[in-house]
Amino acid sequence: EVQLVESGGGLVQPGGSLRLSCAASGFTFSSYEMHWVRQAPGKGLEWLSYISSSGSSTYYSDSVKGRFTISRDNAKNSLYLQMNSLRVEDTAVYYCARMTYYSSGKCFNYWGQGTLVTVSS
Amino acid sequence: DIQMTQSPSSLSASVGDRVTITCRASQSISSYLNWYQQKPGKAPKLLIYAASSLQSGVSSRLSGSGSGTDFTLTISSLEPEDFATYYCQQTYSTPPTFGQGTKVEIK
DSSP, X not given: OOEEEEEOOEEEOTTOOEEEEXXXXXXXXXXXXXXXXXXXXXXXXXXXXXXXSSSSOEEEOTXXXXXXXXXXXXXXXXXXXXXXXXXXXXXXXEEEEEEEEETTEEEEEEEOOOEEEEEOO | OXXXXXXXXXXXXXXXXXXXXXXXXXXXXXXXXXXXXXXXXXXXXXXXXXXXXXOTTOOTTEXXXXXXXXXXXXXXSXXXXXXXXXXXXXXXXXXXXXXOOEEEEXX
């Protein structure tokens, strides 16, 4: 059974840092590109970042570029999001998601349960 | 970035009603369009990928159609478990953007 389990969320002051983790199991983690998506309270889904299966390629949304860093450790079946210079508007539930490719398209068919990050003084 | 616009933003419907949600892309995305359902406090759940392919285990009451810029999600007969928020997403290009969501509420 595929499982993605996020951890590392919590309360942090503006300007602070936090590192989120996503532990993967039930599939060959090193074969899949992985993504981070967040959802602010009462708001919609916002895509944040992606990392290729090998980790050699990354991409960020403009809202987090230069502040957040995505990484992975395929030996540990883990995905990470290092978040620096946090702002109040970064308060959200953060999800990791697996991208699956089909012959006709690609989608996030597995998501973690989410971890809440609250940025407040 | 490709912008995704859903309509309506919310709707009220009764059990048994037929419901249609539309999603429009700011440029052609071929059939790289997915639909997700999200219930309060839960992660999104994939319903339909590649515009019209039903994810395994998803009820056949749900269907998707469209290509290019205009897409629809249809629920043929609403059941109590369908009351939720629905999001479209394009995966034609990076970043894979989402629509703003459509909340389906009980009338």
